[in-house]
Amino acid sequence: MVSVFALVVFAAAALAIVLKRRRKSSADVQHLPGPSLSIASWIWGHELLMFQHSATEMLTIWARSFGGLYKISGALFHPDIIIATDHAAVHHIFAYSDIYVKSPAFRPPIENIIGRGLVWAEGEDWQRQRKLLAPAFTTESVKEMTATIYESAERLESRLTNLLLDTKGESNVNILSYISASPAFRLDIIGAVGLSHSFSAQAAHPSSDAVQIHETWTQLVNNGLQWLAFLAPLLIRAFPSLTKAPLPITQSQGAVKTIVKRIAHRIIEREHAALDAQNGEMKQKKKDIISILLRNRHLATPVDRLTDDQIVDNIVTFTMVGHETIAGSAAFTLWELARNPQHQERLRAEVLAHPRDLSYEDLQKLEFLDAVVKEGLRVHPASPQTERLALADHVIPLSTPIPGVGSAFHVRKGQVFVIPFSTMNTNPQVWGPTGPIFDPTRWLSDRSPNAPALPHGWSGITTFCDGPRNCVGWRLAVLELKIILATLVRSFVLFDTGARVDAKISQTLQPVVDGRGGHLPVRVKLLEA
Numbered sequence: 001m002v003s004v005f006a007l008v009v010f011a012a013a014a015l016a017i018v019l020k021r022r023r024k025s026s027a028d029v030q031h032l033p034g035p036s037l038s039i040a041s042w043i044w045g046h047e048l049l050m051f052q053h054s055a056t057e058m059l060t061i062w063a064r065s066f067g068g069l070y071k072i073s074g075a076l077f078h079p080d081i082i083i084a085t086d087h088a089a090v091h092h093i094f095a096y097s098d099i100y101v102k103s104p105a106f107r108p109p110i111e112n113i114i115g116r117g118l119v120w121a122e123g124e125d126w127q128r129q130r131k132l133l134a135p136a137f138t139t140e141s142v143k144e145m146t147a148t149i150y151e152s153a154e155r156l157e158s159r160l161t162n163l164l165l166d167t168k169g170e171s172n173v174n175i176l177s178y179i180s181a182s183p184a185f186r187l188d189i190i191g192a193v194g195l196s197h198s199f200s201a202q203a204a205h206p207s208s209d210a211v212q213i214h215e216t217w218t219q220l221v222n223n224g225l226q227w228l229a230f231l232a233p234l235l236i237r238a239f240p241s242l243t244k245a246p247l248p249i250t251q252s253q254g255a256v257k258t259i260v261k262r263i264a265h266r267i268i269e270r271e272h273a274a275l276d277a278q279n280g281e282m283k284q285k286k287k288d289i290i291s292i293l294l295r296n297r298h299l300a301t302p303v304d305r306l307t308d309d310q311i312v313d314n315i316v317t318f319t320m321v322g323h324e325t326i327a328g329s330a331a332f333t334l335w336e337l338a339r340n341p342q343h344q345e346r347l348r349a350e351v352l353a354h355p356r357d358l359s360y361e362d363l364q365k366l367e368f369l370d371a372v373v374k375e376g377l378r379v380h381p382a383s384p385q386t387e388r389l390a391l392a393d394h395v396i397p398l399s400t401p402i403p404g405v406g407s408a409f410h411v412r413k414g415q416v417f418v419i420p421f422s423t424m425n426t427n428p429q430v431w432g433p434t435g436p437i438f439d440p441t442r443w444l445s446d447r448s449p450n451a452p453a454l455p456h457g458w459s460g461i462t463t464f465c466d467g468p469r470n471c472v473g474w475r476l477a478v479l480e481l482k483i484i485l486a487t488l489v490r491s492f493v494l495f496d497t498g499a500r501v502d503a504k505i506s507q508t509l510q511p512v513v514d515g516r517g518g519h520l521p522v523r524v525k526l527l528e529a
């Protein structure tokens, strides 16, 4: 009898604790401010407005009104989604990458497009892949890529020169497509430095690999601007079993992977043949991606070994993420230079004061080039937002206390967060009233931004994310951008065409002109000697 009584008391206490925790944590979400339900669609919540506007535009507008942590209503009756830009909260979410994982709506498209490589993996699988691949991106490894990147940038420069010579020295150019389609820039850099594979034998004749990938990617980007691209992830979030359904959008995502996978298999076969020719001796010291992956296949203990599929998927992953992000960032920065001739001239003067092909170390001394690259990455992050799902109840610290919540926010398991990098990177409370404007001079040593006020992340911007799952390729990205910009402003003058450019999220940040995705027109003129 006593034991039954004790059991009842114990159960009641346990229930009270559970209910208190539930009340406390759900109360925290309830206390969050957010946009009025009157502007939300009954079925699509506030997410429809986000899709209808430019990339992160609505999130930025709401953040200015509701602060660093607010909620929006989710589509298809999904529980409220929290938009986080509070610096301490975001730092915490990224620091605990085992608790806050990529959301289920986010992972199926990643799997469809680039496979189950490092970007897609979670948990121990991710840890193993990251530990294995990180050595390919240390300062030492990236420094060794400098000469190859110069070669690719110079091939890009000569293709553009040839084009302009055919058009009396100047022409309107879709600068994104030009860079993005150019095997000399996109695929050759990642191919040569990472995969020991040349995607183009001759600069003047882009390889069919590169062209095919570009065309399929462009199709994918334009599909991503359609209504179905809004719908598909929301349906998958609500009904995860739809992941494998033959939706047109998921099938078109798979097309890119199929092409790059074919190339990946070719690369592996060729590298194996080379290995056999060396009588099985592995390239012990080489730290490029393919050498690391193949060495792992032969030398690692079974527990550390990646499967053949994981090796192929990582080749696909690096081929795609390694160039789409950089092509977009380079194109948006060149477009900003076209719109801001004073910054363009200052950059050109700095670059022309130095010889071509500077060493890695000397390149770092170009202060204005560094400022231009940072500013392009700040204002136009290639990946403008990310999502995380809480796998457990947790408490998040806040930089700015919220009325009714205080300075610690109780998260419930299952909570979805959206973290808009663009919003954080341009917040006027951090960057001043010119926050959204491209102004590289803000990075110069006489007026650098106030470091403690900046978010966590490379150089105080969130473009490369933060914490253990930050961008593994950021050093390579920054070096490539510096070399591309320095090489192009040396030979060309860029002018604004006056076209109205919108920005949308379709895989990565995409310029849209007259409804056409992947379009960023700039007038380019040969620099007169």
Ligand code: HEM
Pocket: 118, 119, 130, 190, 317, 318, 321, 322, 323, 325, 326, 329, 381, 382, 383, 385, 386, 387, 463, 464, 465, 468, 469, 470, 471, 472, 473, 474, 476, 477
């Ligand atoms: C301007 C260029 C780039 C930008 C803005 C960028 C941005 C990012 C961001 C925001 C993430 C985190 C995504 C998330 O968790 O939601 C990320 C992850 C990643 N990036 Fe980059 N990236 C760039 C270039 C590169 C390059 C050049 C490579 C490699 C060649 C690369 C490889 C990766 C990989 C593998 C991950 C996943 C890392 C992990 O989860 O451990 N990225 N990148």
